[in-house]
Amino acid sequence: MIDLRSDTVTKPSDEMLETMMAAEVGDDVFGEDPTVMILENKIAKYFGKEAALYCPSGTMTNQIAIRINTQPQDEILCDQTSHIYNYEGGGAAYNSMTSIKLLHGDLGRFTSADVQDNINPDDIHYARTSMVAVENTVNKGGGSVFPLETIKEITKVAIDNKLKMHLDGARIFNALVKTGDNPLDHGKCFHTLSVCFSKGLGAPIGSALLGSKEAIGRAKRVRKVLGGGMRQAGYLAAACIYALENNVQRLKDDHRRANQLANMFEDKMYVENIISAGTNIVIISVAKDxxxxxxxxAWKKKGLLAVPFGQNDIRLVTHLNFTDDMLQKTTEILA
Incomplete structure (x- = not known):
């Protein structure tokens, strides 16, 4: 079966499994797992932040970031396509008692002017605007990438208005490989960053929240109350270290295959629109009939899996377990 439902469906390679089984572990809730500490230090340094916190999922790291960056009655600015609005179960309201104001960008990419225009006045009738959330790449934008200059401009507006900046970087490595940007430059733009290891990098589980030592200290308390503390988590952290050291640059292969996949739909009469921004996500809009x-x-019967992504949309995501042979087979299935 060719599985293009998500880049989360990958399985650890033999080399990754060997690394996991050889990991030195301890109790991470007690702060005694050496492999977790290596991962946290490594990913924090990668983006130029002081500290990091290893968590089970990107939803958890995003929700912890919202909790430590806001207060009840605050409001978050993010795009209408954003993961924290669409796919985290209303967590911002449930966990942090915050509201969300939606921006209307281009494939999920908004501008500094959009942020400036949507900051609420200092008036008791309005929620306090306190945080800006950027998703890069944008899942519902077909893997669209925020230009670094745009992010810098948004950051300036945020700083001028005393707003916190958070990056939902579930697929930030796809963005970095696509643009060639220095991750340190991205790190400078955000107070907190959520970075995922279980999507394009192919680790079985895990995301990290990055920020200052003070912010991550508070984040640990929130992780605890959310039930995110893990014990001998070093086995999982070892997979993330392996992924970070071996699976970043190979994302170019996923991008190439996604581009070829998008081209396959160009001549399909049932396809009305194709969104593919040059990373690893393809979204097609299907004719209503x-x-x-x-x-x-029909695809599943022929051995191809994808997911519905709206009333008339389908999403396909390339990943490290999707090979060139599978790409050729997909061509035959779609034909």
């Missing part, structure tokens, strides 16, 4: 469920069922 071609039900998405029926199309997905």
């Amino acid at each position: 071609k039900p998405v469920k029926e199309l997905l069922a």
